[in-house]
Amino acid sequence: MHRFANPARFLRLAKVILPYSSGIAVLSLGFGLWFALAASPADYQQGDSVRIMYVHVPSAWMGMFCYVAMAAFSAMALIWKHPLADLLAKATAPVGAAFTFLCLVTGSLWGKPMWGTWWAWDARLTSMLILLFLYLGYMALINAFDDPERGHKAAAILALVGAVNVPVIKWSVDWWNTLHQPASVVKMGGPAIDPSMLLPLLLMALGFKAYWVCILLLRGRAEIAAQKIRVIRMAQIHAASRGE
Amino acid sequence: METISGVLQMGGYGGYVWPAYGVSAVVLVLVLVASLISARHAEAELEQLQLTRRARRGAGRDAAAPDTAMVESPE
Numbered sequence: 001m002h003r004f005a006n007p008a009r010f011l012r013l014a015k016v017i018l019p020y021s022s023g024i025a026v027l028s029l030g031f032g033l034w035f036a037l038a039a040s041p042a043d044y045q046q047g048d049s050v051r052i053m054y055v056h057v058p059s060a061w062m063g064m065f066c067y068v069a070m071a072a073f074s075a076m077a078l079i080w081k082h083p084l085a086d087l088l089a090k091a092t093a094p095v096g097a098a099f100t101f102l103c104l105v106t107g108s109l110w111g112k113p114m115w116g117t118w119w120a121w122d123a124r125l126t127s128m129l130i131l132l133f134l135y136l137g138y139m140a141l142i143n144a145f146d147d148p149e150r151g152h153k154a155a156a157i158l159a160l161v162g163a164v165n166v167p168v169i170k171w172s173v174d175w176w177n178t179l180h181q182p183a184s185v186v187k188m189g190g191p192a193i194d195p196s197m198l199l200p201l202l203l204m205a206l207g208f209k210a211y212w213v214c215i216l217l218l219r220g221r222a223e224i225a226a227q228k229i230r231v232i233r234m235a236q237i238h239a240a241s242r243g244e
Numbered sequence: 245m246e247t248i249s250g251v252l253q254m255g256g257y258g259g260y261v262w263p264a265y266g267v268s269a270v271v272l273v274l275v276l277v278a279s280l281i282s283a284r285h286a287e288a289e290l291e292q293l294q295l296t297r298r299a300r301r302g303a304g305r306d307a308a309a310p311d312t313a314m315v316e317s318p319e
Contacts, residue, residue: 109260219282226286
């Protein structure tokens with residue numbers, strides 16, 4: 001793990017991975033959209049509204065996946081003082097927030113025709129809304145300090161504490177009576193969903209995952225450059241004050 | 245033409261399906277563009293800083309004390 005701790009190594013690795021991750025993202029989202037919107041059947045109960053699921057479900061997975069990644073990076077930063085972990089946690093937050101937001105919006109757009117309501121204060125929906133607020137809180141906190149290191153530390157602690165919410169989201173449909181349907185893909189005894197619908201779902205999920213890798217690399221690069229700029233600026237100020 | 249309007253109608257759910265995909269596309273493209281811009285911007289600024297620093301060091305090397313030339317020049 002520490003072999004990747006070196007920023008120079010990260011930059012070299014990013015250069016190698018970025019073409020592949022963007023290629024995978026474009027291809028799987030391209031084919032995924034084709035199957036999601038055209039080449040898959042309408043549901044016998046939901047009609048064509050089932051097509052919303054092909055963005056909604058992968059977005060929900062990504063919203064939770066990004067949070068777990070952010071909390072894991074934060075733990076690495078707090079425990080091992082891993083120099084890149086803070087930057088990667090910070091780079092993941094906006095992607096997770098975007099997918100959580102999309103999960104809520106697309107869920108709402110599906111809920112209106114299917115449930116007859118845009119929103120319900122049930123366990124699954126509410127815990128997902130809390131996830132969005134955790135992301136927003138994390139992003140606000142990490143930029144709230146003049147000293148970036150203090151911001152990173154405070155935000156990392158928030159990320160770890162908030163991680164309790166992830167299993168709550170996952171099992172909310174089993175623990176409480178909710179409007180939301182239980183899991184149909186990741187469950188005991190295999191997925192309870194037709195292959196013609198599973199294919200676009202998995203393609204979109206793969207595309208979103210590759211998209212996250214791209215954004216992580218780009219934002220990681222930006223954060224490393226920003227850190228180097230800070231160091232040079234500090235040295236300049238230091239040199240200038242000694243020179244007087 | 246009929247197929248196009250059929251695709252747009254989405255069996256009566258067009259008003260829900262298309263906004264769902266539209267919002268998703270807009271949000272993901274915005275995050276991507278913002279990330280690209282921030283990476284380009286930060287890397288360009290860093291390169292500029294490193295260039296000027298190297299230029300100053302290069303100028304200092306002509307003088308007797310390379311590392312302190314920049315710092316002590318006002319004296």
